[in-house]
Amino acid sequence: MVKGAEAVHAANPTVLVILSGLNFDTSLSFIRDRPVSLTFKGKLVFEVHRYGFTDGGAWANGNPNQVCGKVTADIKQTSTFLVDQGWPLIVSEFGGDLRGTNVNDNRYLNCFLALVAELDLD
Numbered sequence: 001m002v003k004g005a006e007a008v009h010a011a012n013p014t015v016l017v018i019l020s021g022l023n024f025d026t027s028l029s030f031i032r033d034r035p036v037s038l039t040f041k042g043k044l045v046f047e048v049h050r051y052g053f054t055d056g057g058a059w060a061n062g063n064p065n066q067v068c069g070k071v072t073a074d075i076k077q078t079s080t081f082l083v084d085q086g087w088p089l090i091v092s093e094f095g096g097d098l099r100g101t102n103v104n105d106n107r108y109l110n111c112f113l114a115l116v117a118e119l120d121l122d
Helices: 002-011 062-083 103-119
Strands: 017-020 043-049 090-096
Touching: 002 017, 002 043, 043 062, 043 103, 062 090, 090 103
Parallel strands: 017 043, 043 090
Antiparallel strands: none
């Protein structure tokens, strides 16, 4: 990851360098144990993905309030902790079926958008 970030910077020192997470880009928790050390400053951005299907059928089968609490805690543990540390974080992919026919997606989106508002993410 560091070599790739340095290569991007070397090729174009004016662009942002975006680093993705593990597990289909749902987790950046490894940064806690292995912080990224680069030769440049002020250009590093982290990105994460999250969908209703990320948590399997939990939304359709479980109590929505309990599932939302678990998912919110997981998102905070695996990615939004970086915001608290002063790092920029992009949720580059999220969403669901907007036809309203998928219980998983309907419940997930309500929970996720509430978290985005709570954390004042853009």
